Amino acid sequence: MNQTLLKLERVGKTYPPTVNAGERVRAFWRLLLSRSGQGGSEVLRDISFEIQAGQSMAVVGGNGAGKSTLLKVITGVLAPTRGTISQSGSTAALLELGAGFDPEYTGLDNLKLNAAFLGLTPADVEAKLDDILAFADIGESIHEPVKHYSSGMVVRLGFAVVASVRPDLLITDEVLAVGDESFQKKCIRWIEDYLGAGGTLLMVSHNMYQVQKLCRHALWLQDGTAYAQGDVFDVTQRYLAWHERRDAEDAQRARNTASQSLYGLSELLLRGAVDGQIDFEMGEVLEVVLRLYSPDGRAPVALVGIVRADGTPVYGVASEHEGVEITIADSGHYIARLRFPNLALLPGGYAVRGHALDPEGLRVHDTMEVEFTVTGRSRELGMVRLEHEWLS
Amino acid sequence: MLKILIEREIRSRFIGSVSGWIWLVVTPLLFLAIYAFVFGVIFRARVPEGFAVPFWSWLAVALWPWLAFSEGLQRAAGSINQHAALISKVAFPRHLLVHSNLASVFLLHSIGYLVVLLCVEWFATDIDWLSLPYTFAVIAALYLLALGLGFMLASTQVFLRDVEQLLPTVLLFWFFLTPIIYAPEMMPELLQGLLIYNPMTWWVEEIREALFIGKRAPDLILLSMVIGASVVYAAGRAMFNHLSPHFEDFL
Numbered sequence: 024m025n026q027t028l029l030k031l032e033r034v035g036k037t038y039p040p041t042v043n044a045g046e047r048v049r050a051f052w053r054l055l056l057s058r059s060g061q062g063g064s065e066v067l068r069d070i071s072f073e074i075q076a077g078q079s080m081a082v083v084g085g086n087g088a089g090k091s092t093l094l095k096v097i098t099g100v101l102a103p104t105r106g107t108i109s110q111s112g113s114t115a116a117l118l119e120l121g122a123g124f125d126p127e128y129t130g131l132d133n134l135k136l137n138a139a140f141l142g143l144t145p146a147d148v149e150a151k152l153d154d155i156l157a158f159a160d161i162g163e164s165i166h167e168p169v170k171h172y173s174s175g176m177v178v179r180l181g182f183a184v185v186a187s188v189r190p191d192l193l194i195t196d197e198v199l200a201v202g203d204e205s206f207q208k209k210c211i212r213w214i215e216d217y218l219g220a221g222g223t224l225l226m227v228s229h230n231m232y233q234v235q236k237l238c239r240h241a242l243w244l245q246d247g248t249a250y251a252q253g254d255v256f257d258v259t260q261r262y263l264a265w266h267e268r269r270d271a272e273d274a275q276r277a278r279n280t281a282s283q284s285l286y287g288l289s290e291l292l293l294r295g296a297v298d299g300q301i302d303f304e305m306g307e308v309l310e311v312v313l314r315l316y317s318p319d320g321r322a323p324v325a326l327v328g329i330v331r332a333d334g335t336p337v338y339g340v341a342s343e344h345e346g347v348e349i350t351i352a353d354s355g356h357y358i359a360r361l362r363f364p365n366l367a368l369l370p371g372g373y374a375v376r377g378h379a380l381d382p383e384g385l386r387v388h389d390t391m392e393v394e395f396t397v398t399g400r401s402r403e404l405g406m407v408r409l410e411h412e413w414l415s
Numbered sequence: 416m417l418k419i420l421i422e423r424e425i426r427s428r429f430i431g432s433v434s435g436w437i438w439l440v441v442t443p444l445l446f447l448a449i450y451a452f453v454f455g456v457i458f459r460a461r462v463p464e465g466f467a468v469p470f471w472s473w474l475a476v477a478l479w480p481w482l483a484f485s486e487g488l489q490r491a492a493g494s495i496n497q498h499a500a501l502i503s504k505v506a507f508p509r510h511l512l513v514h515s516n517l518a519s520v521f522l523l524h525s526i527g528y529l530v531v532l533l534c535v536e537w538f539a540t541d542i543d544w545l546s547l548p549y550t551f552a553v554i555a556a557l558y559l560l561a562l563g564l565g566f567m568l569a570s571t572q573v574f575l576r577d578v579e580q581l582l583p584t585v586l587l588f589w590f591f592l593t594p595i596i597y598a599p600e601m602m603p604e605l606l607q608g609l610l611i612y613n614p615m616t617w618w619v620e621e622i623r624e625a626l627f628i629g630k631r632a633p634d635l636i637l638l639s640m641v642i643g644a645s646v647v648y649a650a651g652r653a654m655f656n657h658l659s660p661h662f663e664d665f666l
Contacts, residue, residue: 041665044575051574054661055654095663099506102660116506123505127427136423139416140507 026111028192028223029074029097034106036067036089036096036247066092067247069106074240076112076191079224081234081255083262084244090227093244094118094196097225112191115141117181117198126170130161130180133169137181141188151187158209159183174201186213193217194225211237231259286323287389289356290314291377305370305399305408309363313377315349316356322349324380325359326387332372332394337406343384367408370399416507420515425523443482443527444534447475454596463598466627472539475531476626477595477619480554483524484561484615485586490516491565492572492582499666509659510652513562513569521558532626543629550625552637557618560644566651570658573665595619614643 040046040063066089074080082090095101097108098116123140124133134155138148148155156165159179161172169177178201185193199210214237218224228234234241234255241258243251251258293301294310303309313325328339342349342359349357372394379389401408451471454460462473494516495502495509502509536542572578593615599607610616617640624630 039661039664047574047665050661050665051571051658054574054658057657095503100503101663119504123501125423125501128423132423136419137505139419140505145419 026076027073028076028110028112029114029225030109031073031097032071032107034067034070034093034096034103034108035065036092036101037063037065037104039063065247067096067103070242070244070249071106072242072249072252074192074223074225076223077218077221078240079218079226079238080240080242081238081259082225082227082242082244083229083231083234083259084250088244089247090244091118091196094194094225094227098194110192113142113188114192114194115185115188115190116194116196117185118194118196119198124169124177124181127168129168130159130165130172130176134165134180134184137184138187141184141190143188155183155187158186158213160206175203175206178202179206182210186217189217189222192223192225196227197229200228200230231263234259285318285388286379286381287316288313288377288379288391289316291375291391291393293375293393293395301393301395303366303368303395303397305366305368305397305401307366309366309375309395311361311363311375311377313359313361313379314352314356315359315379317382318355320355321382322351322357323382323388324384325349325357325361326378326380327359327361328376328378329368330374330376331406332374335406337368337373341380341384343380366397368397369401369403369406369408370397371406372396417511417514417518420511421518421522424515424519428519428523439523440527440530443479443524443531446482447471447478447531450474450478450596460597460601463600466623468535468540468627472535473623473627474596475535476622479524479528479531480557480618480622481590481593481595481615483521483528483554484557485590486524487517487520487558487561488564488568488586489582490520491561492568492578494565495569495573495662496576496579496666503663503666509662510566510655513565513655517558517562517565521554521561540627542626543631546625546629546631549631549633549637550622552633553618553621553625553640556637556640556644559641559648560614563644563647563649563651566648566655570655570662573658573662589613589615593619614640 039050041050070093072080082093084090092101094116095118096103097110098114098118100118123137125136128136135145135148138151138155139145143151159165159176159182161176161179164172164176165180169180172180178198181198182202185195193214199207202210211233214222214224218237224237226234226238238255240253241255241262242249243258243262251261290313292312292314294312311327313327315323315325317323324341324343326339326341329337331337340361347359349359352358373396374392374394376390376392378387380387451474454474455470460470462468462470466473491513494512498512502512532542568578568582592610593613594602594610595615599610599616602610617636621630621636621640
């Protein structure tokens with residue numbers, strides 16, 4: 024049962040230059056006389072791997088990494104420029120949305136043609152028609168031309184046909200993502216069932232959860248080369264980590280370019296605190312002082328929030344909400360003062376958070392936090408005493 | 416699979432037209448009427464010695480195979496480009512597209528041809544129906560020739576779109592250089608000798624001889640036509656197979 028279904032050896036693909044007519048004529052003669060060409064854009068380089076029967080592999084990678092081209096080369100839609108591909112067993116591929124569907128024809132006609140491409144005889148199709156229609160579940164639309172279909176319906180029909188074939192090797196590009204939740208689940212269930220019965224899958228997906236669930240091996244393509252391949256968890260984790268690092272680098276770069284124009288906080292003080300001990304009695308006055316700075320002479324927006332010690336937000340307010348202008352202290356520095364008279368917080372641990380926002384109040388640039396404790400004797404429940412009266 | 420493609424090809428030509436099947440017969444008949452009027456009545460073209468048939472019937476039996484041939488070539492040439500969307504997404508033997516295009520054209524024209532032959536029988540002259548197998552063999556050879564040329568044109572057109580523009584003009588020239596609407600004897604002496612280098616001359620003459628004079632037995636001429644057509648077919652197919660893996664790069 025350890026049969027190799029697919030084997031790629033140092034496969035490479037270069038798209039020839041086809042922009043102007045002269046290049047096309049040269050390419051024509053070159054191909055006709057079997058000479059190797061030069062130039063063009065290289066999209067795949069030295070890809071080698073094997074898929075054994077029953078082993079599933081996922082291809083991951085960013086947009087433009089060459090995933091779809093790789094699948095096209097494997098399925099034979101494209102001829103590889105270098106290297107060899109050997110295949111055994113039956114293969115069915117779901118490459119692109121609406122692959123092989125003619126929009127002018129009805130779903131049923133297209134279904135039959137597609138089934139023929141996959142090697143089903145008309146008698147087979149007749150026998151499996153009910154199953155296929157039930158799987159696709161698009162009702163009477165099957166008699167409508169495909170041009171009236173939604174993309175989800177097209178995928179349903181395409182997948183239903185492929186599913187009816189049950190090939191030795193199933194190849195899918197990122198098409199399932201188009202289907203709705205219930206259809207995706209149905210497809211995943213079908214694939215799991217198919218894999219359980221010894222089927223083999225080669226899939227492209229950006230959904231790492233799906234990849235880890237369905238495949239045991241993974242190939243990470245990066246700029247047309249195999250950046251990593253092996254166990255699915257190793258590869259996908261490295262892939263995700265790489266993306267996180269890149270995001271972080273992007274953010275870092277953005278911060279660096281903006282470092283000279285940052286709004287920030289230099290100080291957060293609580294007034295009323297005695298001897299550095301930040302305890303308040305219920306009903307006392309809490310005064311928050313924020314010192315902010317601005318690089319461009321425009322007053323930043325100050326945001327003050329109170330949270331419970333466990334992080335539960337209690338209240339927050341921004342200077343902008345209430346149309347308050349922050350006063351300027353000296354060049355580049357601003358002071359915001361906020362006073363809570365008659366502190367209504369119930370006893371417990373709290374923190375004040377101060378944030379500096381840009382003048383538009385869109386982005387938080389800086390954050391500071393000071394903890395404080397509210398003391399008192401109260402058996403009331405919750406976080407805040409609301410004004411109330413008992414009626415008699 | 417080929418059957419499905421042919422069916423599809425035929426249906427795609429009539430999809431959306433109410434009376435598609437009628438046009439199939441009416442268009443060629445109108446075409447024939449125009450040619451018969453212009454060349455038979457205005458130019459007073461005459462059938463060559465040895466044929467005791469009206470001009471229009473003499474024209475008709477050769478015109479149909481030519482129509483099938485030239486339309487077949489044009490459709491075959493465009494068959495790959497026409498199905499570019501399919502080729503770039505589904506892996507299947509591409510030669511089927513050329514086959515299905517050409518087969519559908521020949522099938523449709525065969526129906527028209529039968530109608531024409533019946534008209535000739537009823538209104539003009541007796542046709543030697545027993546020579547039909549021979550005629551069929553000649554047309555089959557023509558089909559083979561068209562396939563070979565179709566493969567060449569289809570694979571060339573993927574790379575050089577000019578084929579699409581050039582082909583109708585070339586076919587028009589070919590039409591007038593073939594004794595379809597005129598008798599070879601009407602040509603100047605010098606050119607008459609050159610006519611045998613035009614393969615289509617052989618085909619139209621064989622068909623006329625079969626249907627009107629009653630040539631029934633295969634001979635060396637048929638054999639050489641079949642061999643010639645086979646060579647063209649083999650060459651076209653080889654060229655197509657050689658180039659077809661690269662089609663998608665250029666579509």
